[in-house]
Amino acid sequence: MPERYGLRLLGHVIAIAEEGSISGAARRLRLSQPTLSRQLRDLERRLGFELFVRSGRGLTPTAAGRALVQRAGRVLTEAEAAFDDARRAARGRAGRLTVAFAGSGINGPLGRALGRFRSRLPDVDLRLVEVFDDVEMSSGVLDGDFDVAVQRLPVHDARLDSRTLTREPLTLYLPAAHPLAAARGPAPLSALGDIPLVMWPREASPRAYDEIIALCHQAGVVPRIGAHGRTVQTLLALVAAGFGAAVMADSYRVLRRDGVIPRRLAGTVTSLHLVWRADDPNPLLPQFWSVLNDALARPPRNEDR
Incomplete structure (x- = not known):
């Protein structure tokens, strides 16, 4: 089906098939009957075949109409799921967050924060990358490969923001x-x-x-x-x-x-720094800061200090 007919027309075709008439589908869709009839005629003309035939006082899908309705239902379900994914990503409830870290970084609050983040936001694609070179980590943040780097010695660059995570001997x-x-x-x-x-x-x-x-x-x-x-x-x-x-x-x-x-x-003393792009629009970053701050404020009682 040509893309310009869009999801709206697929929904109209399904409504006509389920209601069995233009008038019933028009009431359900809150459209005028002439408008819906014109849309159906235009669609059939552009496709080059009929989707419905009149049967008694109603409309019955043709073989082509049944095939379209069956596939259209799945398409609309997938489209709604895609829109829901987009809405959750915009609210910071889904999407992808990539965290690069040096080996020692995972031993303390970062490890706790990542575990809590995964538990609270199970639909997020949380990607963890271990990197040993500080320059490579900072460069990866600048290039967009990483959203956050947890590293010892960040590269000084005006495009990067940073904060100290921990200090230790x-x-x-x-x-x-x-x-x-x-x-x-x-x-x-x-x-x-x-x-x-x-x-x-x-x-x-x-x-x-x-x-x-x-x-x-x-x-x-x-x-x-x-x-x-x-x-x-x-x-x-x-x-x-x-x-x-x-x-x-x-x-x-x-x-x-x-x-x-x-x-x-x-x-x-050596410091562990969080590094991220100053202009990174990823809505998951505020979620990550919230979980990390919670992990810093409430360490487990048995943590080895």
């Missing part, structure tokens, strides 16, 4: 057999010169790499690189195997890797 993850692991309390920055470091390759996460090197320079020590790893689990496995120590966010201690002892680094 950096921690030195040590091989359990190393003498530094036996000491109590936070480790001084000078400890970075007492053991080789297990780090991300700079090409994989340049800003995180540079942050650790800057800490070494601050402490006046020359870093020694013991090994590289591209995932948190690989870094911790290398630490457990004795290749050196890893400097990562304190929240990674919840992973509790055998053979690894965490010690906070004195005087350090």
